[in-house]
Amino acid sequence: MTDATGPIVAADGRPLKVSLNRALRREKLRAFLLILPLLAFVVISFIAPIFDMLFRSVQDDITSRTLPQTVVALNDWDYTGEALPSEQTYEALYYDMFMAAEAKKHTALGSRLNYETTGISSLFRQTGRALDDVGEDVIEAMEDASAAFDDSAFWAGLFLTEDRSAGNNAASTRAWASTVSNQALRLPADVYLSNAAEAALPNAARQYAAFAMFTHTVDEDVPAEEDPWEAVWMALAQDLTAGALTYDGPETADLLAAQTAVAGPMAGFAFTDAFLEQDEDWGDASVWGTIQTFSSPYTAGYFLTAIDLELTPDGAQAVEDDVAIYVTLFWRTMWMSMTITFSCILLGYPIAWLMANLPDRSANLIMILVLLPFWTSLLVRTSAWKVLLQQQGVINDVLVWVGLVGDGSRLALINNATGTIIAMTHILLPFMILPLYSVMKGIPPSYLRAAKSLGATNWTAFWRVYFPQSVPGIGAGSILVFILSIGYYITPEIVGGTKGVFISNRIAYHISSSLNWGLAAALGTILLVVVLALYWAYDRIVGIDNVKLGG
Amino acid sequence: MATATDERAFVEFERVQKSYDGETLVVKDLNLSMPKGEFLTMLGPSGSGKTTCLMMLAGFETATHGDIRLDGNPINNIPPHKRGIGMVFQNYALFPHMTVAENLSFPLEVRKMGKSDREAKVKRALDMVQMGAFGGRRPAQLSGGQQQRIALARALVFEPELVLMDEPLGALDKQLRETLQFEITRLAHDLGITVVYVTHDQTEALTMSDRVAVFEAGRIQQLAPPDELYEAPINSFVAQFIGENNTLEGVVTAIEGEACTVKLDSGDIIDAKPVNVSSVGERTKVSIRPERVEFNRERLHADAHTLKAEVLEFIYMGDIFRTRLRVAGTDDFIVKTRNAPDQRRLTPGEQIEIGWLPEDCRALDA
Ligand SMILES: Nc1ncnc2c1ncn2[C@@H]1O[C@H](COP(=O)(O)OP(=O)(O)OP(=O)(O)O)[C@@H](O)[C@H]1O
Ligand SMILES: [Mg+2]
Numbered sequence: 001m002t003d004a005t006g007p008i009v010a011a012d013g014r015p016l017k018v019s020l021n022r023a024l025r026r027e028k029l030r031a032f033l034l035i036l037p038l039l040a041f042v043v044i045s046f047i048a049p050i051f052d053m054l055f056r057s058v059q060d061d062i063t064s065r066t067l068p069q070t071v072v073a074l075n076d077w078d079y080t081g082e083a084l085p086s087e088q089t090y091e092a093l094y095y096d097m098f099m100a101a102e103a104k105k106h107t108a109l110g111s112r113l114n115y116e117t118t119g120i121s122s123l124f125r126q127t128g129r130a131l132d133d134v135g136e137d138v139i140e141a142m143e144d145a146s147a148a149f150d151d152s153a154f155w156a157g158l159f160l161t162e163d164r165s166a167g168n169n170a171a172s173t174r175a176w177a178s179t180v181s182n183q184a185l186r187l188p189a190d191v192y193l194s195n196a197a198e199a200a201l202p203n204a205a206r207q208y209a210a211f212a213m214f215t216h217t218v219d220e221d222v223p224a225e226e227d228p229w230e231a232v233w234m235a236l237a238q239d240l241t242a243g244a245l246t247y248d249g250p251e252t253a254d255l256l257a258a259q260t261a262v263a264g265p266m267a268g269f270a271f272t273d274a275f276l277e278q279d280e281d282w283g284d285a286s287v288w289g290t291i292q293t294f295s296s297p298y299t300a301g302y303f304l305t306a307i308d309l310e311l312t313p314d315g316a317q318a319v320e321d322d323v324a325i326y327v328t329l330f331w332r333t334m335w336m337s338m339t340i341t342f343s344c345i346l347l348g349y350p351i352a353w354l355m356a357n358l359p360d361r362s363a364n365l366i367m368i369l370v371l372l373p374f375w376t377s378l379l380v381r382t383s384a385w386k387v388l389l390q391q392q393g394v395i396n397d398v399l400v401w402v403g404l405v406g407d408g409s410r411l412a413l414i415n416n417a418t419g420t421i422i423a424m425t426h427i428l429l430p431f432m433i434l435p436l437y438s439v440m441k442g443i444p445p446s447y448l449r450a451a452k453s454l455g456a457t458n459w460t461a462f463w464r465v466y467f468p469q470s471v472p473g474i475g476a477g478s479i480l481v482f483i484l485s486i487g488y489y490i491t492p493e494i495v496g497g498t499k500g501v502f503i504s505n506r507i508a509y510h511i512s513s514s515l516n517w518g519l520a521a522a523l524g525t526i527l528l529v530v531v532l533a534l535y536w537a538y539d540r541i542v543g544i545d546n547v548k549l550g551g
Numbered sequence: 552m553a554t555a556t557d558e559r560a561f562v563e564f565e566r567v568q569k570s571y572d573g574e575t576l577v578v579k580d581l582n583l584s585m586p587k588g589e590f591l592t593m594l595g596p597s598g599s600g601k602t603t604c605l606m607m608l609a610g611f612e613t614a615t616h617g618d619i620r621l622d623g624n625p626i627n628n629i630p631p632h633k634r635g636i637g638m639v640f641q642n643y644a645l646f647p648h649m650t651v652a653e654n655l656s657f658p659l660e661v662r663k664m665g666k667s668d669r670e671a672k673v674k675r676a677l678d679m680v681q682m683g684a685f686g687g688r689r690p691a692q693l694s695g696g697q698q699q700r701i702a703l704a705r706a707l708v709f710e711p712e713l714v715l716m717d718e719p720l721g722a723l724d725k726q727l728r729e730t731l732q733f734e735i736t737r738l739a740h741d742l743g744i745t746v747v748y749v750t751h752d753q754t755e756a757l758t759m760s761d762r763v764a765v766f767e768a769g770r771i772q773q774l775a776p777p778d779e780l781y782e783a784p785i786n787s788f789v790a791q792f793i794g795e796n797n798t799l800e801g802v803v804t805a806i807e808g809e810a811c812t813v814k815l816d817s818g819d820i821i822d823a824k825p826v827n828v829s830s831v832g833e834r835t836k837v838s839i840r841p842e843r844v845e846f847n848r849e850r851l852h853a854d855a856h857t858l859k860a861e862v863l864e865f866i867y868m869g870d871i872f873r874t875r876l877r878v879a880g881t882d883d884f885i886v887k888t889r890n891a892p893d894q895r896r897l898t899p900g901e902q903i904e905i906g907w908l909p910e911d912c913r914a915l916d917a
Contacts, residue, residue: 444642444644446640446642446644447644447646449609449611449631449638449640449644450638450640450644450645450646451646451657452610452611452630452631452632453609453631453632453634453636453637453638453706454632454637454638454657454658454661454705454706454709455632455633455635455658455661455662455709456632456657456658456661457632457661458632460661461632464657465646468648469646469647469648
């Protein structure tokens with residue numbers, strides 16, 4: 001109609017559509033503002049955690065956070081299986097590890113890498129303990145050269161200044177140290193890293209700044225009253241052996257004495273040797289390969305683990321059969337959830353039908369019986385099944401008494417898949433019955449009557465007329481039951497034994513016991529994707545419009 | 552009341568009673584007998600037991616007492632699907648998950664009819680209700696009137712001898728109702744089927760039926776052809792229920808054969824025909840159809856009793872005039888007159904005299 005007469009125009013001359021939109025927009029905005037707090041709550045408390053989980057499943061920055069300099073140094077190294085990384089890498093490892101050990105972060109990294117290569121955890125723990133011994137004779141030589149080095153105030157005087165114009169806030173050190181220790185470190189107020197010392201002794205200045213920040217922020221002590229870390233001494237020794245001393249200040253004499261003293265010990269010193277001396281595993285290229293493999297802040301490693309593959313320095317490989325469990329678990333979770341859904345349909349359909357067709361009073365009674373389980377704790381119900389199903393339990397006793405099974409061959413109904421299926425069918429049954437009931441309640445009895453009046457037998461009338469109309473209820477119930485059971489945890493944990501547990505039990509294990517949250521997140525993400533895929537498939541096959549939760 | 556059973560009866564109710572709760576009788580002592588090919592309408596107020604009767608006949612409810620016979624055989628023990636009775640439900644009850652054609656072929660399929668036969672019959676049935684082009688649609692894609700036609704076609708497609716229809720046109724607008732009323736009677740007549748039709752619309756009942764059974768409180772009040780029902784109601788319920796009616800109350804003062812006089816509560820004396828009264832002194836309700844009231848003195852018998860009336864309202868309705876009068880103490884006495892050239896138009900406030908032929912005024916039960 002618009003092409004013949006042009007757009008319809010409102011009283012003020014604007015096109016009607018524009019006026020209408022304008023009028024509606026304000027209402028929409030008001031409505032939106034009204035729900036905004038709730039929306040924010042939902043987003044923050046429901047949606048955000050999901051994204052956090054998705055993110056965690058690929059996030060793997062613990063290596064790059066804990067050993068930032070080492071990871072950079074490793075960029076130039078290629079894993080071949082034999083060649084070790086350069087001396088610079090070991091040097092970077094020394095300083096990274098020292099900082100991490102002070103912040104007690106190295107063991108977490110050790111545990112993380114231990115998922116990939118066993119032994120790394122203890123390697124890291126031992127190395128962390130032994131770092132103080134690295135370059136022992138260098139440090140002793142310095143102490144012998146000048147007593148000033150044993151004075152904490154000497155170090156502070158050398159590296160720190162309160163004169164803002166003569167110092168800086170050691171930004172790059174701060175970034176590095178904060179990353180490794182995973183907290184915000186800073187120098188004390190009105191204390192700066194001396195520009196002169198930093199120019200002449202860059203390594204030592206950096207390590208001292210890190211020490212000072214950590215002492216101030218974490219230990220809450222005054223740096224000038226604490227002995228600096230061994231790493232500061234080693235850095236100073238490195239600076240002093242690097243070339244002529246350019247520093248000019250009251251400490252020059254002591255530094256020159258030390259320079260002479262460390263020349264000997266430093267000549268024969270290498271970080272590589274020091275580490276190999278601590279633990280020969282540092283000479284194992286595969287350890288370095290593992291560190292390099294997991295040095296990226298993002299990883300597919302958790303997902304690979306979740307499908308029984310592992311990320312090795314040589315690429316993704318299948319794990320050995322005796323440790324491969326996840327695919328089995330996923331598969332088991334799927335088929336058991338389907339069995340449970342199917343049992344729920346079988347048991348729930350007649351009950352829902354009864355409820356929909358009995359007079360209200362009796363229907364209400366059945367409804368109460370259906371809902372009764374909801375009024376008791378899940379744990380109690382599951383435990384009750386334990387009592388009923390065990391080998392010396394009620395059901396076996398009855399079967400033996402009736403004579404269906406012999407006393408010697410009592411059925412194993414619990415601590416296996418059967419137990420889980422029985423208990424979960426019972427627990428999830430209401431979720432099948434309720435949508436079925438409400439759909440059936442909405443099917444007028446006149447359809448069945450019409451079918452019979454047209455000559456259909458009871459069965460034909462049911463199968464051709466009633467059943468197709470109750471399918472949306474089956475669909476809704478199945479989706480509910482299947483999705484609930486796929487993520488079920490408590491019941492399989494209690495009655496499932498080892499053969500009847502679900503993937504969610506594994507997820508719970510990784511969240512609360514092994515603390516491998518990344519893997520838990522990856523497993524959860526796969527579960528989520530599977531559910532979404534099934535949902536999508538369901539929509540394609542049955543049509544999601546055909547799902548009715550109410551009549 | 553109900554006609555006596557004869558051997559040609561096709562559908563028969565004999566002393567049928569029905570109670571749902573064991574406390575009240577929803578159907579009380581129902582006797583009814585229909586010959587083959589008859590179009591019988593059950594008419595009555597809501598809750599009077601019409602649907603219940605239909606359901607007993609169709610087999611979805613069992614009679615608490617009494618016999619129902621179809622073609623001479625008691626059907627109480629035959630399951631519904633073997634009765635071969637077509638049924639049209641008030642809410643159509645078309646299967647929503649089947650197309651129109653599938654709906655229609657359903658009764659044929661359950662009768663194990665071959666595919667080609669089925670298709671031919673479905674097509675014929677659809678054409679019969681002028682819905683040939685709609686076979687592929689789902690019921691939800693049809694209008695109310697179209698759904699109704701399909702429901703009708705489905706009830707007829709397997710060629711039942713008896714078809715039950717429970718207020719089939721209840722949800723439709725007036726014009727569509729009239730079209731479909733005509734179609735239903737035509738089909739019933741052409742196919743020679745016996746129809747039991749339930750409605751609460753009296754026009755529908757009068758225009759469509761061979762006979763009408765007026766139900767009230769579980770009983771048939773009168774079972775008669777439409778004209779008889781309208782012109783000779785046998786009690787005041789039927790008189791009130793069918794068509795428009797003026798009622799005056801009084802006491803019988805004299806009866807002589809086919810005529811009597813009634814003294815109204817206002818003291819006026821009128822002439823009437825005794826229908827439901829037998830003795831002098833009995834209280835009665837007299838009923839006069841609005842179109843039989845006369846206010847032109849010359850058209851009445853010379854010795855006829857007349858009543859004084861005051862004109863309260865004059866309504867012009869096109870084909871007729873409708874005048875409301877105050878007569879013998881009531882304010883809602885209606886007179887209908889034809890809009891003819893010589894017809895007098897009364898004006899409100901006017902004082903007139905009204906009367907009627909004694910045989911048009913029926914003295915019924917009080
Ligand atoms: N299934 C039932 N259970 C109990 N009482 C019922 C049942 N069906 C109908 N009744 C009662 O029986 C009486 C007659 O009902 P019925 O449906 O036969 O009336 P009807 O004449 O068809 O009314 P309407 O014109 O409103 O359809 C009503 O009082 C009703 O409440
Ligand atoms: Mg009814």
